[in-house]
Amino acid sequence: MRPMRPIVAAQMVREYVYVFGAVCPQDGHHDSLVLPLANTEAMSVFLKEVGQRHPDEYIVMFMDQAGWHKAKGLRIPSNIELALRVS
Numbered sequence: 001m002r003p004m005r006p007i008v009a010a011q012m013v014r015e016y017v018y019v020f021g022a023v024c025p026q027d028g029h030h031d032s033l034v035l036p037l038a039n040t041e042a043m044s045v046f047l048k049e050v051g052q053r054h055p056d057e058y059i060v061m062f063m064d065q066a067g068w069h070k071a072k073g074l075r076i077p078s079n080i081e082l083a084l085r086v087s
Helices: 040-053
Strands: 018-023 030-035 059-063 080-084
Touching (some): 018 040, 040 059, 040 080
16 A cells, blocks of 8 residues: 555644743742743843842742753843752
8 A cells, every 4th residue: 555645735833932930939929921932031031020020029049950041141130049950
């Protein structure tokens, strides 16, 4: 039997969005942003937003070793400290 290729009217295209989120373990408050990319610039936007939402708080964010979590170009607001998980 000869192989057959399916006939399709259009190619399926997938588009992605990325959710950046943080949760306070003390009270369960959640901050999140949906952004089109997961990179240093998007992470900087998320950190700026969280810092602005909580201007009178000092925030320690625990993160994994994703490249955009530890990039040299990452802009970190003065009221946020990043704690990177070392594996």
